[in-house]
Amino acid sequence: MQAHFLAGKPAILTISATVITVLLQTAFVLCGFPTTLTLERAFPTNHHVELTELKDRDSLRHPRILQQASVPSVVDFPVQGTYDPYRVGLYFTRVQLGSPPKEYFVQIDTGSDVLWVSCNSCKGCPRSSGLQLPIQFYDPSSSSTASLIYCSDQRCSLGTQASDSNCSGQNNQCSYTFQYGDGSGTSGFYVSDQIHLDTISGDSTLSNTSVSIVFGCSMSQTGDLTKSDRAVDGIFGFGQQGLSVIAQLSSQGVAPDAFSHCLVGNGAGGGILVLGQIMEPTMVYTPLIPSQPHYNINLLSISVNGHTLSIDPSMFATSTSRGGTIIDSGTTLAYLTEEAFDPFVDAITQSVSQSVRPLISKGNQCYLVTSSTPEIFPTVSLNFAGGASMVLRPQDYLLQQNSVGGAAVWCIGFQKIRGQGITILGDLVLKDRIVVYDLGGQRIGWANYDCTKSVNVSITSSGGRSEYVNAGQISGSASLQNTCCSLILVIIVALWLQLSVVIVVFS
Numbered sequence: 461m462q463a464h465f466l467a468g469k470p471a472i473l474t475i476s477a478t479v480i481t482v483l484l485q486t487a488f489v490l491c492g493f494p495t496t497l498t499l500e501r502a503f504p505t506n507h508h509v510e511l512t513e514l515k516d517r518d519s520l521r522h523p524r525i526l527q528q529a530s531v532p533s534v535v536d537f538p539v540q541g542t543y544d545p546y547r548v549g550l551y552f553t554r555v556q557l558g559s560p561p562k563e564y565f566v567q568i569d570t571g572s573d574v575l576w577v578s579c580n581s582c583k584g585c586p587r588s589s590g591l592q593l594p595i596q597f598y599d600p601s602s603s604s605t606a607s608l609i610y611c612s613d614q615r616c617s618l619g620t621q622a623s624d625s626n627c628s629g630q631n632n633q634c635s636y637t638f639q640y641g642d643g644s645g646t647s648g649f650y651v652s653d654q655i656h657l658d659t660i661s662g663d664s665t666l667s668n669t670s671v672s673i674v675f676g677c678s679m680s681q682t683g684d685l686t687k688s689d690r691a692v693d694g695i696f697g698f699g700q701q702g703l704s705v706i707a708q709l710s711s712q713g714v715a716p717d718a719f720s721h722c723l724v725g726n727g728a729g730g731g732i733l734v735l736g737q738i739m740e741p742t743m744v745y746t747p748l749i750p751s752q753p754h755y756n757i758n759l760l761s762i763s764v765n766g767h768t769l770s771i772d773p774s775m776f777a778t779s780t781s782r783g784g785t786i787i788d789s790g791t792t793l794a795y796l797t798e799e800a801f802d803p804f805v806d807a808i809t810q811s812v813s814q815s816v817r818p819l820i821s822k823g824n825q826c827y828l829v830t831s832s833t834p835e836i837f838p839t840v841s842l843n844f845a846g847g848a849s850m851v852l853r854p855q856d857y858l859l860q861q862n863s864v865g866g867a868a869v870w871c872i873g874f875q876k877i878r879g880q881g882i883t884i885l886g887d888l889v890l891k892d893r894i895v896v897y898d899l900g901g902q903r904i905g906w907a908n909y910d911c912t913k914s915v916n917v918s919i920t921s922s923g924g925r926s927e928y929v930n931a932g933q934i935s936g937s938a939s940l941q942n943t944c945c946s947l948i949l950v951i952i953v954a955l956w957l958q959l960s961v962v963i964v965v966f967s
Contacts, residue, residue, distance in 0.1 A: 535716075552593075557598060572638070573699030576677070584681040596693050608652075611627035645683065652673070718735070747903050757787060760843050787897075794874045794888045821869060827871075
């Protein structure tokens with residue numbers, strides 16, 4: 461390509477066939493309508509918290525979970541927030557509800573089923589947010605497409621089966637009460653209204669779809685939900701029960717019966733979240749245990765530096781008396797059943813006993829390390845049914861707490877759960893890897909991955925045929941991208957017809 465610029469005069473730009481080819485390739489990339497959801501940081505880098513506070517926060521989670529159907533498109537949610545245990549991280553997205561649509565910020569929660577937002581006249585609902593988010597209140601009377609859900613509605617009975625709804629004898633309204641571990645909670649009633657979604661079909665066409673769904677209108681909140689430091693407009697439950705938005709969208713053929721995330725583990729945060737299956741050749745899968753209210757999988761053993769620990773596999777099992785092993789992207793840390801915790805910590809301590817000085821800091825097993833990086837610590841492998849192993853680097857089970865005399869203090873991020881027979885794998889171990897929740901196939905998969913890169917997302921059509929959408933970084937709106945693609949195509953057509961392009965440059 462040759463370009464000649466003269467001050468105050470037009471410049472003639474001559475473009476070769478090679479450039480036309482490059483522009484064609486660029487058009488395919490830019491017009492591919494990727495399905496990446498960019499995760500942004502929500503907390504300042506100097507906002508540190510102790511492990512004990514993180515444990516308290518995780519203990520407040522009240523898990524439940526998801527469902528399936530054939531899907532023509534991927535759903536794109538604009539996700540913000542961060543994973544960082546020392547910055548009290550959380551992930552939230554924006555949803556548009558009602559007619560005319562209004563925007564609400566809701567926390568993404570894989571441990572509950574229902575989408576609910578704070579409503580007008582809500583008691584105890586925060587009026588401001590430490591996340592610098594505008595707090596919005598939903599008003600059914602201001603939406604032309606809103607309607608109440610009554611006990612006779614079949615959708616109410618779906619929630620009743622999973623204890624996500626109940627009925628009032630006074631007004632026959634379908635209502636809910638969600639109570640959390642510390643006594644905080646929310647109650648309200650269900651409404652049906654439009655949710656507005658950005659969808660991406662198999663031919664990479666980006667469009668906006670409006671679908672009627674049932675969600676909660678919160679009229680009362682208690683406990684931590686009343687605090688404004690991390691306040692959002694509500695909670696978006698990604699569970700698998702009947703009133704889950706995932707189940708509702710899937711049953712209507714709007715969205716996939718799967719979702720995936722890939723969380724960046726470094727200090728910059730970010731990542732990807734899609735409703736669809738991220739595809740990666742190194743992906744391994746393990747079956748979901750059926751008929752469970754959580755994402756339960758079968759952990760068989762734990763290995764440290766290739767040596768399998770002497771832990772009875774039944775300690776990880778899901779049964780009437782034991783909670784089993786749960787994947788939960790909404791939990792910050794990771795938690796081991798008490799029968800496995802001590803052997804796990806002992807094996808790590810013995811592996812580095814000649815290189816570090818163990819110490820107990822605020823009840824947590826920590827190590828004084830002269831290096832600022834934890835490479836001297838062993839590799840840990842979590843081994844699951846179906847031959848799938850999740851290999852943990854030291855930074856996947858350790859957290860740097862502070863420094864003492866120039867030496868770093870690294871603490872084990874896994875915590876002990878007493879008396880519940882439960883193991884929970886949170887974002888501490890899920891980061892820096894693709895995690896796929898394949899509800900149609902009743903399995904969970906993962907693969908180590910650089911989550912700053914784009915991914916391919918699979919769309920399974922009703923005929924069982926797999927299509928793929930490339931997911932790059934979505935940086936603008938759909939209209940902006942469509943405009944960009946249209947302009948590129950116009951230019952390519954003009955060049956193909958061998959039109960001259962004249963660029964006037966003024967000094």
